[in-house]
Amino acid sequence: METVEKPWPALWALVLGFFMILVDSTIVSVANPKIMEGLNTDINSVIWVTSAYLLAYAVPLLVTGRLGDKYGPKNLYLIGLTVFTLASLWCGFSNDIGTLIVARVAQGLGAALMTPQTMAVITRIFAPDKRGPAMGLWGATAGVAMLVGPILGGVLVDGLGWEWIFFVNVPVGVIAFVLAWRLVPKLQTHEHKFDLLGVALSSVGLFLLVFGIQEGATYDWGTIAGPLTVWGMIIAGIVFLIAFVWWQAVNKGEPLVPLHLFKVRNFSLANTAITAMGFSVTAMSLPLFFYYQLVRGMTPTQSALMMIPMALASGVLAPFVGKLVDVVNPRYVAFTGFILMAVSLAWTAALMTPDTAIWLFLLPSALLGIASSGIWAPLSTTATRNLAPREAGAGAGIYNTTRQIGAVLGSAAIAALISARLAAEMPAGAGTGAQDVKGALPEFLQAGFSTAMAQSILLPAAVVLIGAAVAIMFAKPRPVSAIYAGFEGTAETPESATRQH
Numbered sequence: 001m002e003t004v005e006k007p008w009p010a011l012w013a014l015v016l017g018f019f020m021i022l023v024d025s026t027i028v029s030v031a032n033p034k035i036m037e038g039l040n041t042d043i044n045s046v047i048w049v050t051s052a053y054l055l056a057y058a059v060p061l062l063v064t065g066r067l068g069d070k071y072g073p074k075n076l077y078l079i080g081l082t083v084f085t086l087a088s089l090w091c092g093f094s095n096d097i098g099t100l101i102v103a104r105v106a107q108g109l110g111a112a113l114m115t116p117q118t119m120a121v122i123t124r125i126f127a128p129d130k131r132g133p134a135m136g137l138w139g140a141t142a143g144v145a146m147l148v149g150p151i152l153g154g155v156l157v158d159g160l161g162w163e164w165i166f167f168v169n170v171p172v173g174v175i176a177f178v179l180a181w182r183l184v185p186k187l188q189t190h191e192h193k194f195d196l197l198g199v200a201l202s203s204v205g206l207f208l209l210v211f212g213i214q215e216g217a218t219y220d221w222g223t224i225a226g227p228l229t230v231w232g233m234i235i236a237g238i239v240f241l242i243a244f245v246w247w248q249a250v251n252k253g254e255p256l257v258p259l260h261l262f263k264v265r266n267f268s269l270a271n272t273a274i275t276a277m278g279f280s281v282t283a284m285s286l287p288l289f290f291y292y293q294l295v296r297g298m299t300p301t302q303s304a305l306m307m308i309p310m311a312l313a314s315g316v317l318a319p320f321v322g323k324l325v326d327v328v329n330p331r332y333v334a335f336t337g338f339i340l341m342a343v344s345l346a347w348t349a350a351l352m353t354p355d356t357a358i359w360l361f362l363l364p365s366a367l368l369g370i371a372s373s374g375i376w377a378p379l380s381t382t383a384t385r386n387l388a389p390r391e392a393g394a395g396a397g398i399y400n401t402t403r404q405i406g407a408v409l410g411s412a413a414i415a416a417l418i419s420a421r422l423a424a425e426m427p428a429g430a431g432t433g434a435q436d437v438k439g440a441l442p443e444f445l446q447a448g449f450s451t452a453m454a455q456s457i458l459l460p461a462a463v464v465l466i467g468a469a470v471a472i473m474f475a476k477p478r479p480v481s482a483i484y485a486g487f488e489g490t491a492e493t494p495e496s497a498t499r500q501h
Contacts, residue, residue: 007125010135013179015120016136017081020172021111024088025054025407026149029285029302031162033293038162041097044218047286047415052101053208054282054411056108058404059114059203065116065397066194073117073124074184078177080113085173090240091166106144119396124382133322140318140377148311150285154304198247198256205240206408208233213412218419256371269470270383271402276467277375278406280460283414284345287453290418291352295450297440309362312370322377330378331474332348337374338468344368345461350445352454354446359447383472410460417459421452 028035032046039046068076087106116442120137126134148318156164212233221230248255262268292303326331347364383399425448 007111007134008154009183009241010125010185011122011137013176013183014077014121015137015141016172016179017077017114017176018118019141020169020176021057021084021114022141022145023149023152024169025050025057025113025145025282026109027153027165030150030153030289030304031157031165032289034162034300035097035100039095039097039100043290044215044415044419045097047411048101049097049104050095050211050286051276051408051411051415053104053108053111054404055206056105057111058108058401058408059206059399060109060199061116061404062202062397063194063199064113065120065400066254066256067113068117068120072186074180074186075119077114077121077180077184078116079260080117081173081180082110083107083113084110085108085170085177088166088169088173092163097361109262115400116187116397119380119400119498121184121187123354123396125185133326136142137319137322138380140314140322140373144318145312150289151304151307151311154300154302157291157300159301168437173363184190193254193357195247195251195254195256195315198244198251201240201244201247202256205244206385207237208240209237210408210412212237213409216416236360238357257398265393265473265475266382266385269474270379271399273338273375273400274379274383275406275472276470277340277465278403279410279413280341280412280464280467281372283410283460283463284457286411286414287418287456291450291453294441295354295446295453296358301308306358306361306365309366310369310372313366315369317370317373318377321373325381327380329474329476330382331372331471331476334378334382334471334474337371337378337470338464338471339372339376340367341462342468343463344371345457347383349454349457349461352450352457353445354450366498378471410463414456414459417456418452422449423453425449427451 028050032043032049035049036042036046064076064080084107087103087110090103091100091107094103122134122138134437152168153165156162156168160167193338215224216230217232221231223229224233245257245259248257248259262271289303292298292306293300296303298306344364344367347367348361351360351364380399383393426445427448
């Protein structure tokens with residue numbers, strides 16, 4: 001344990017960068033219609049602006065956590081922050097959709113270098129009995145950032161143009177770099193081997209699965225090129241991911257995912273729950289903002305302001321929830337949060353008609369903020385609390401990865417569902433045209449489009465219920481003293497010490 005005398009300034013410095021990269025997971029959703037218009041592209045292509053970022057963010061996380069151990073979390077964080085900031089500049093200057101997608105991949109790689117270092121530093125500089133509030137802040141930051149993104153995006157898009165949702169990262173990145181350089185301590189490094197086969201299997205598997213799901217409707221779920229089909233890509237992706245899990249089980253060296261961690265009940269359940277949360281938060285914003293702007297004729301700023309009750313409720317309640325989970329079984333808090341989130345999404349879907357009074361949407365928005373505040377902190381605390389101290393770093397890397405994989409799958413799945421529901425609900429031949437529309441829809445198309453978006457938002461609502469079912473099964477966390485006592489004096493073989501580091 002490398003506790004420092006004043007760890008909070010270091011944490012706040014890291015949280016600024018962490019907040020920025022998570023805002024970029026959702027900030028694009030409100031700008032999608034304007035990006036479509038500015039770069040002359042369609043719905044499916046513009047959704048890749050989000051999916052490419054999330055995919056490039058998720059895949060390297062298991063490796064970048066180990067790189068932080070090997071070369072120092074501060075060094076990796078600063079390198080990642082530099083890559084992210086420069087890539088943001090590239091995004092803003094993109095003049096076609098292909099360039100923007102490639103720049104977003106670079107952004108995602110920078111984010112992947114940064115994220116594991118924040119949670120790992122918390123684990124290493126805070127004493128175990130003071131780690132709850134720190135993890136609560138980390139979890140609350142994730143929740144608030146993913147809600148603030150659309151609001152900030154709307155203001156920037158309307159005021160300055162869609163490019164500024166990326167340009168704004170440059171001054172923030174510079175400030176975050178200076179603060180981290182000055183306030184984050186240099187920590188002891190450790191040698192690691194890198195599972196290159198594991199990296200390859202997981203990367204190829206995720207790409208094939210996400211591309212197949214998201215692009216399925218584009219190719220009518222049939223042939224892509226020659227013998228390559230959509231379903232062939234999806235099945236191949238699943239096969240690669242199964243091979244990845246098998247390799248992690250038999251790898252005698254240092255696997256990317258120490259599978260023995262999943263024997264800890266709360267760790268396994270928390271990872272499942274955060275996957276559902278990542279999926280739902282990413283998926284819900286796309287149909288909602290398309291509805292606000294293309295059916296109700298709102299500007300990006302106006303549609304973003306609809307999220308203010310959600311952001312305020314989440315931001316105000318998050319600190320209290322962070323303290324609450326140290327004294328109350330987190331499963332009750334998380335379960336309640338997931339149920340309220342499902343209710344708020346179903347409520348929103350029921351309101352999505354062309355003539356619903358706009359102010360009514362503020363009510364489920366506020367409920368969504370209350371729900372969100374009860375999910376992030378309990379899950380992040382539960383994920384690592386019952387792990388041995390030497391396992392916390394690996395656990396943090398896996399937890400971040402599962403959250404991002406959920407977000408990637410959510411982005412891909414909602415893209416496929418939106419395309420399918422537009423084809424089903426719009427007049428013959430209009431579904432494809434609706435995907436290319438620039439500006440507000442003609443009145444005769446609004447009812448079908450609204451129905452398609454409402455049906456799409458029920459997908460994240462259903463996935464949230466999976467999170468609720470998982471959260472209620474959390475075991476009561478052991479006291480910190482019991483966790484540490486259980487590992488004092490235990491013998492470790494060289495192999496187990498390597499696996500559990």
